[in-house]
Amino acid sequence: RHRWRLKPKQKSSWTTFIKQIASFGGDLSSLTAPPFILSPVSLTEFPAYWGERPELFSSIAEGVDEEDRSVRVLKWFIATLKGQYTSRNEKMGSEKKPLNPVLGELFFGEWPETETRGKTTLTVEQVSHHPPVTAYRMYNAKSGVELSGFSGQKTSFSGGSIIVKQTGHAVLTLHGLPSGKEQYLITLPRLRIDGLWYGSPYTELSDMSYIQCENGWLSTIEYKGKGYFSGKPHSFKAVLTPPYNHPAPDEHTHVVEGTWHETSSYTKASGFQPELKPGLGTPYFTDVRGPKEEISVKPESEQGEWESRKLWKMVAEGIRSGDYDLASKEKTKIENQQRQMRKDEVAAGTTWQLKYFKKIPHDELYERLSEMYNGQPPTDEMYVYTGPDQVQD
Numbered sequence: 001r002h003r004w005r006l007k008p009k010q011k012s013s014w015t016t017f018i019k020q021i022a023s024f025g026g027d028l029s030s031l032t033a034p035p036f037i038l039s040p041v042s043l044t045e046f047p048a049y050w051g052e053r054p055e056l057f058s059s060i061a062e063g064v065d066e067e068d069r070s071v072r073v074l075k076w077f078i079a080t081l082k083g084q085y086t087s088r089n090e091k092m093g094s095e096k097k098p099l100n101p102v103l104g105e106l107f108f109g110e111w112p113e114t115e116t117r118g119k120t121t122l123t124v125e126q127v128s129h130h131p132p133v134t135a136y137r138m139y140n141a142k143s144g145v146e147l148s149g150f151s152g153q154k155t156s157f158s159g160g161s162i163i164v165k166q167t168g169h170a171v172l173t174l175h176g177l178p179s180g181k182e183q184y185l186i187t188l189p190r191l192r193i194d195g196l197w198y199g200s201p202y203t204e205l206s207d208m209s210y211i212q213c214e215n216g217w218l219s220t221i222e223y224k225g226k227g228y229f230s231g232k233p234h235s236f237k238a239v240l241t242p243p244y245n246h247p248a249p250d251e252h253t254h255v256v257e258g259t260w261h262e263t264s265s266y267t268k269a270s271g272f273q274p275e276l277k278p279g280l281g282t283p284y285f286t287d288v289r290g291p292k293e294e295i296s297v298k299p300e301s302e303q304g305e306w307e308s309r310k311l312w313k314m315v316a317e318g319i320r321s322g323d324y325d326l327a328s329k330e331k332t333k334i335e336n337q338q339r340q341m342r343k344d345e346v347a348a349g350t351t352w353q354l355k356y357f358k359k360i361p362h363d364e365l366y367e368r369l370s371e372m373y374n375g376q377p378p379t380d381e382m383y384v385y386t387g388p389d390q391v392q393d
């Protein structure tokens, strides 16, 4: 991994780019990267990573009680990490700079119904351009499982790596349980983009993230790269603890360890899963070495003007074929159109209207649940889904 994989000419433009990042520190989306590090995929497609294990997602609702469901939420969450954070390396050879979505950009897709699960749909909208914020909503009507969230990044440069603090969070809601509605607040890990000097960036996770259920069950997930717990990259340790007033907290504390891109196992199984006790470690808690299921998206010819793949079609074609002049010409076209639209709005005294989400000043659930695990101060902006298929309960 730690060897230059760039041709001499690329090497100098790469070094210039890295120096630019190092001295700049801020919104990476605004920096011009050398062509070979550009990805043809827009950030509005990234929320699809949440859905690529559709069975794990919809079967959360099958959990028999709060404890069982909390375990299932943790399992699904861990199983999405490989896609979220290593799939660009697998597909494109390294982490790459995604296309920076325009305001109002949309992305839709689904994981179709099968014998074992209902259809899951995804709706994504770029709700802010400065700073970039992407809002998403994923819903499986049959099981009543819904995920909604929004995502932004604050970046800095430290010790040769790009440090990305994710802003935003996700809320998972189970609708229509016999006990009513149940909600989980999901916070997002910190990222480090390593391998920069060698021209082959990859993502490592660090620090902690949490999954706080409103009924008190809490997963605390700690991330380590190589050289920590196990010496392996992409390691994590997750501890799921019961509510503070639980009669037998020890027996109901679950501990899972492993790597999020391969396998993880129980290192302490709770009394609740006796079948796991004899052979701790088998079966795996998560095993994501097998294939995942990518989202199905309508062909570009059937997409609207604001849909990501249609909007970026020519730019993506340029990047894919190595015709960077085409890519940059088409990108400039889109950016100029955007600038013009913003000017026209100012002149007309109007603002851009979001289509599927609405900005709200604060979010009662987020404030209540973040208070429960460490009282994080609320972020300044929140978005809620306002599109079709909303669930009232």
Ligand code: CLR
Residues within 6 Å of the ligand: 028, 029, 037, 046, 047, 049, 084, 085, 095, 096, 097, 098, 151, 153, 164, 166, 191, 193, 201, 203
């Ligand atoms: C977006 C939200 C997803 C998880 C995720 C994975 C990879 C992150 C991406 C998020 C945001 C943009 C990101 C990317 C990795 C690299 C890229 C930080 C958080 C930056 C902008 C590109 C830097 C350019 C280098 C490759 C040099 O759920």
